[in-house]
Amino acid sequence: MTGRWQAAMDLDELWEGDMAGVTVGPEKVLLVNVDGELRAYRNRCPHQQWELSEGDFDGTEITCARHLWVFDARSGSGVNPDNCRLTDFPCRVTDGVIEVDVS
Known part of the structure; x- marks a missing residue:
């Protein structure tokens, strides 16, 4: 699989237990650091496309600020409601920089 890493x-700007909204190419991306494991998701709640970076992250779950939908930060699966999921992107660290493939 060939990606377009950007x-x-x-990495040192995203501490464990933190999340950050960034723009990678044309995509708004939510980066999450769960106990040292990085995850990248589209920075939009699947409910009404509200930016998840404006919500809360308790270290394991992401909560949308608009209607309080909750997602598991490790998998992107919906917790409440449980019939939805976040769109994820591959991410990696190269020379201390978090890179994401949004292609």
Whole structure:
């Protein structure tokens, strides 16, 4: 699988238990650091497309600020409601920089 990796942000700017909204190419991306594991999701709640970066992250779950939908930060699966999921993107760290493939 060949991707188009693009720099999103420096790893040292995203501490464990933090999330950050960034723009990678044409996509708004939510980066999440769950106990040192990085995840990248489209920065939109599937309910009404509200930016998830404006919500809360308790270290394991992401909560949308608009209607309080909750998602598992490791998998992107819906917790409440449980019949939805976030769109994820591959991410990696290269030379201290978080890179995301939004292609």
